[in-house]
Amino acid sequence: MVLAAALGFSLSILSGQDGGTLKVGLDARVVSGIDALVRVEKLDSVGQPDRSLWDAEAVLSMDSPGIALSTNRIRLRNGLGSGLVRFTGTGDCNLLVALGSLQTNRAVTVLTNPPVTTVGGTLPGNSTIWTGIIVITNDLTVPTNHTLTLLSNTLILVNGVESGTAGPDILVNGTILSLGTEQYPNTITCADPSLRWGQIRHASGQLSTAPLSVYRHTSITRAGRAPAGSGHTGQAPVIRPTNARILFEHCNLTDYAEQSGSSSGFGTPGKIMEASASELTLVDCHLARARMGPEISGTSLFCTNTYLTDMRGPDDADGVYPHGQGANQQIVFSRCVFADGDDDGIDTLGSRITVEDCIVRDWHNLLEDAKGISVFNGAVEVRRSLIVNCTVGISTKAYADTPARVTINHCTLTANLTNVLAQWKANAPGPIIDYRITNSVLWGGDAVSSDFAPTNFTIGYSDISEPWPGVGNMNNDPLFVNASTYDCRLQPYSPCIDAGDPASPRDPDGSPADLGWIPFVPPRPVLSAPQMTTGSPFQFSLNAYTNRNYRVDYSADSVTWAPLTTLFQTNEVMRITDPSATNAHRIYRAWLGP
Numbered sequence: 001m002v003l004a005a006a007l008g009f010s011l012s013i014l015s016g017q018d019g020g021t022l023k024v025g026l027d028a029r030v031v032s033g034i035d036a037l038v039r040v041e042k043l044d045s046v047g048q049p050d051r052s053l054w055d056a057e058a059v060l061s062m063d064s065p066g067i068a069l070s071t072n073r074i075r076l077r078n079g080l081g082s083g084l085v086r087f088t089g090t091g092d093c094n095l096l097v098a099l100g101s102l103q104t105n106r107a108v109t110v111l112t113n114p115p116v117t118t119v120g121g122t123l124p125g126n127s128t129i130w131t132g133i134i135v136i137t138n139d140l141t142v143p144t145n146h147t148l149t150l151l152s153n154t155l156i157l158v159n160g161v162e163s164g165t166a167g168p169d170i171l172v173n174g175t176i177l178s179l180g181t182e183q184y185p186n187t188i189t190c191a192d193p194s195l196r197w198g199q200i201r202h203a204s205g206q207l208s209t210a211p212l213s214v215y216r217h218t219s220i221t222r223a224g225r226a227p228a229g230s231g232h233t234g235q236a237p238v239i240r241p242t243n244a245r246i247l248f249e250h251c252n253l254t255d256y257a258e259q260s261g262s263s264s265g266f267g268t269p270g271k272i273m274e275a276s277a278s279e280l281t282l283v284d285c286h287l288a289r290a291r292m293g294p295e296i297s298g299t300s301l302f303c304t305n306t307y308l309t310d311m312r313g314p315d316d317a318d319g320v321y322p323h324g325q326g327a328n329q330q331i332v333f334s335r336c337v338f339a340d341g342d343d344d345g346i347d348t349l350g351s352r353i354t355v356e357d358c359i360v361r362d363w364h365n366l367l368e369d370a371k372g373i374s375v376f377n378g379a380v381e382v383r384r385s386l387i388v389n390c391t392v393g394i395s396t397k398a399y400a401d402t403p404a405r406v407t408i409n410h411c412t413l414t415a416n417l418t419n420v421l422a423q424w425k426a427n428a429p430g431p432i433i434d435y436r437i438t439n440s441v442l443w444g445g446d447a448v449s450s451d452f453a454p455t456n457f458t459i460g461y462s463d464i465s466e467p468w469p470g471v472g473n474m475n476n477d478p479l480f481v482n483a484s485t486y487d488c489r490l491q492p493y494s495p496c497i498d499a500g501d502p503a504s505p506r507d508p509d510g511s512p513a514d515l516g517w518i519p520f521v522p523p524r525p526v527l528s529a530p531q532m533t534t535g536s537p538f539q540f541s542l543n544a545y546t547n548r549n550y551r552v553d554y555s556a557d558s559v560t561w562a563p564l565t566t567l568f569q570t571n572e573v574m575r576i577t578d579p580s581a582t583n584a585h586r587i588y589r590a591w592l593g594p
């Protein structure tokens with residue numbers, strides 16, 4: 001007899017292993033002396049950025065001694081990072097990228113004084129197609145009913161200015177289609193790396209008739225010398241849609257603010273976006289190193305698999321700031337990462353938003369009272385998310401007569417000074433703040449805090465690091481795999497396993513709901529101790545995590561399988577009997593299943 005075991009399902013979990021693959025994004029050709037965006041991703045087994053890789057640094061090098069790099073380090077958070085790199089030299093070469101034991105490379109041609117096409121003013125006719133290297137010398141207008149198409153492998157260099165608000169802009173009253181590809185992306189950046197250009201403005205008469213502009217595999221960098229918007233920070237937005245519809249796919253909107261210690265100041269000049277009355281979709285994008293992320297008013301936003309990182313500066317250096325939402329507008333963040341800034345990861349004002357399967361981390365500036373999520377009126381639903389290492393995990397404020405509701409389900413908040421807070425403020429005296437928390441872990445620091453009364457919180461079936469009333473609540477160590485590295489998976493036999501609300505949907509393996517942001521995945525089942533004696537049927541042991549259903553199959557060739565039995569594992573070791581087994585070759589496998 002041959003015994004085998006297999007696991008019948010899988011989940012994306014924090015593993016912290018060196019497995020997976022590396023992916024690097026870079027233009028196929030760059031101009032010597034001009035900054036190019038390098039994006040590095042460590043991918044997991046399903047091709048997503050490996051969010052278990054909490055912090056890491058990729059090392060860059062060249063295979064040509066004649067090419068020099070301005071930096072050889074790219075910082076990654078949760079499996080993804082980017083940075084501007086200046087290539088100096090000329091010729092065909094490979095950028096080599098190493099991350100631990102993983103390595104990859106990217107072919108690139110470094111050009112010196114390449115031929116360019118110079119443009120400016122208003123584009124004539126109804127259609128323009130660009131390819132190659134384009135230099136924009138002054139404000140460029142894409143008029144109404146005109147489509148500007150950027151074919152893949154297009155590099156746009158915009159003349160910049162040293163200071164002020166008069167950098168050349170791209171004014172889009174028609175449509176832009178930037179059609180980069182993974183192999184041949186597009187870039188819009190400044191022609192001089194010591195300067196900055198202005199902004200891209202999208203505007204139409206009304207949203208219902210607005211054309212859809214598309215930026216695909218496009219990096220937009222080194223901008224912000226434009227008039228400030230009407231919103232927070234007093235800094236110019238780089239993308240400025242009004243009554244516009246825009247899709248960003250696999251894009252990088254980065255490097256609009258100087259970082260600490262730079263000669264031109266801290267946190268200036270640009271924020272990523274200020275949108276009004278628009279519809280925006282961001283898929284697999286990186287928004288980084290700006291004065292502030294997108295500020296949106298009266299705008300729908302669907303943001304998926306997107307990273308918002310490194311927002312620096314005083315007063316509202318937020319990851320994203322949605323407000324002024326209309327009745328039919330939706331704001332959804334799905335599988336996003338908000339990492340490292342001086343104010344709030346997500347800052348709302350009267351918004352209705354959904355945050356699902358997100359990581360919110362490292363918003364911990366005490367001077368700015370930084371929060372992972374800051375709620376001001378409206379309704380926010382947070383589910384299947386991890387919020388860690390913030391001054392406050394989630395803080396909620398409300399006007400005197402206006403309610404604010406926060407629903408938290410299947411989340412983990414830990415390593416925050418305060419996990420959840422009902423907060424008083426002079427312009428928000430409350431007290432109509434309504435937290436509904438279930439199936440969650442609030443561990444460490446001040447787990448639950450209110451400037452009003454505990455009636456702000458309805459909490460049930462949760463693990464809280466202080467006694468709290470409510471059905472199904474406990475205050476037991478959740479037994480994270482490694483709290484010091486923010487690996488908040490549950491260890492086997494954690495008290496949070498199967499401890500969720502019985503009315504909640506069951507976990508993927510069919511077991512009762514667990515507490516926290518990610519369901520517990522049992523160790524693989526093991527088959528052992530085969531035994532066959534004369535006159536007795538064949539037996540073997542199933543060694544498996546308890547309180548789970550397992551299906552056992554058999555096969556003669558590992559190709560065609562038949563079910564033997566399905567059982568509920570009540571003990572760690574249970575004996576299985578196969579009365580039909582003979583002395584013939586037979587293979588067994590065990591599956592964890594519903």
